Amino acid sequence: MRLPQEIITAKRDGAKLAAADIRQMVAGLTDGGISEGQAAAFAMAIFFSGMDAEERVAMTLAMRDSGTVLDWSDLPGPALDKHSTGGVGDTVSLPLAAAVAACGGHVPMISGRGLGHTGGTLDKLDAVPGYLTQPGLELFRKVVREAGCAIIGQTADLAPADRRLYAIRDVTGTVETIPLLTSSILSKKLAAGLHGLAMDVKFGSGAFLPPLEKARELAAALVSVANGAGLPTTALLTDMDEPLASAAGNGLEVAYALDHLTGRRREPRFHEVTVALAAQMLLLGKLAATIEEATAKIEATFASGAAAERFARMVVALGGPADLLERPQAHLAAAPLVRPVLPERAGIVTKIDTRAVGLAVVALGGGRTRPQDAIDHAVGIVELAGIGDSVGPDRPLGIVHARDEAGFSAAQARLRAAYRLGDVPVERGPLIIPVTEASQP
CATH class of the missing domain: 1.20.970.10 (Transferase, Pyrimidine Nucleoside Phosphorylase; Chain C)
Incomplete structure (x- = not known):
């Protein structure tokens, strides 16, 4: 020693x-x-x-073994999960977990809170009255087995070394280094005892690592280290040059996800990313033989209502309201001030600073500037315009849900500054870029 x-x-x-x-x-x-x-x-x-590849694997395994490692070998199906590196309007986890569960997978999803301009899945679920985001291990296991999915927060005994090292990295300027990013993300996923993991690595203006090549490097490292540590993993690069959904803000994103699950509203970009990642999970769990079969199975769960049924079952099992999907407005908090933000001139959206959109939500109180800050689950922005949309007097940049006039004014200024308008239509870049397939042990 x-x-x-x-x-x-x-x-x-x-x-x-x-x-x-x-x-x-x-x-x-x-x-x-x-x-x-x-x-x-x-x-x-x-x-x-x-760190080289061997060091990264050793670091990840050591951090995994610093606490409890869950075992799901008693499940009748594979334990599968998805992890996103974070973005704006990215509430994919909610419909995805339910859809995979409806296909015979089991999704013990251990999620985090928001960081900087990005929203956290756990903060979104905290907007649901009664929902236990920190259940005991026994209840967690029960819900995964019976509902097929459970989305909860990290428990104190999973990868505790990561919790301490992350806090130190956060205040020493060492967050954005790929060896430590990979070990931090994957140690928690390995501790969750998974049989397969789909990674959603964001690139673009709202991503944690905006340059495409940096995102590609991180995705390749995650896949390499995860497979080296014995966890079959695939990764997709997905575009965050604009918000993934037209809603940003905790309770508002829950309502958006519920609309997606029930079919009240399904936006193509959000749906495409959700289906693509869920299909990867089915392939990893050997619940489908081809990507075409996996995609068809996931699509069928949304069309039939099976995914919605699984989500409702999970919510009730973790203490949430039984009629959340049917009557979200009865349970999700509403902001007292709802007002559109019109552009300063009419035009076509040519570019969006997505990070600035996320910070507009933070300015409303929907995110944290300090770890101890409370979150206002009612605030946010809906009907966000996307690249290529025409905006003007009849089509706002977005509709702000604010607590007061000061919050609205701050969000309005940030939102207007985030959008660049032109007079000529522009084409969007690719939404999804495949990285690599998992090795099959």
Whole structure:
């Protein structure tokens, strides 16, 4: 066993760390054996010197093993999940989990809260009265088995080393390094005991890593490390140069997802990404032999109402209202001020700063600027215009749901600044770019 400072120095100088060294550092993160300063120095050494494929796998496995590792081998079907790197209007997890469950998969989805301009699945579900986002493990297992899906928050005993290292990375400028991103994301998914994982890696103005090549690099690293750690994984790159849905804001996105599940409204872009990721999950779980078969099965769950039924079953089992899908307006909080934001001139939307749209929601109170901040689940923006849409006096940039006049004014200014208008129609780029297929063990 080496001293922590020796391991830090070796990585600082570009050396490859042995798996034993990595396990020692992760154990110190978990039990307090290494100090805050040493943890920060370790993260910075990795930031500048990187990690090769073997080191990334070792780091991910060590962080997985820092706490409880769930076992779903008693399920009658595969345990499958999807993870998104985050965006605006990305509430895909809600209809996706239910659709996969309706096809015979089991989705024990452990989700996070919002970060920066991106919304968190857990914050959205907190908008549902009574819904338990932090159930005990026994209830979590029961709901996954009986409803086929359960979307909850990370428990204290899953990958605790990641929780400590992430907090340190967040305040030391070392978040955006691919070795630590991959180990952070995948350690939690491996601890969840999955049999297959579909990754949704965002690129574009609203993504965590906007450049396409950076997103491609992260996606390839996630697939490589996950498969190297024994978790069959695929990845899709999806466009976040505009909000994925026309709604952004916690309760408003839940209402949007409910409309999608029930068929009251299904927007093509959101539906395409949802179906594509769900189909990947069916392939990983061997619930379909081809992508065409998997796609048809997912589409059928939406058309028949089977996905809606699974979602309703999950909500009730976790304490939510039985008539949420039929009467969302009776349960989701409503903002007192609802008003359109008109553009300063008529034109065609040619470009959107999607990150700025997300920050407009944060300015309304729908996100956090500090971890301890409370979230207003009623606020947000709906009917967001997309690239290529004509806007003007009869078509707003979006409709703001605000708590007060000050909130509306702040959101209006941010929303207008986020949109660029022209007079000539533009073509959208590709919505989905496949990365690679999982190796099949």
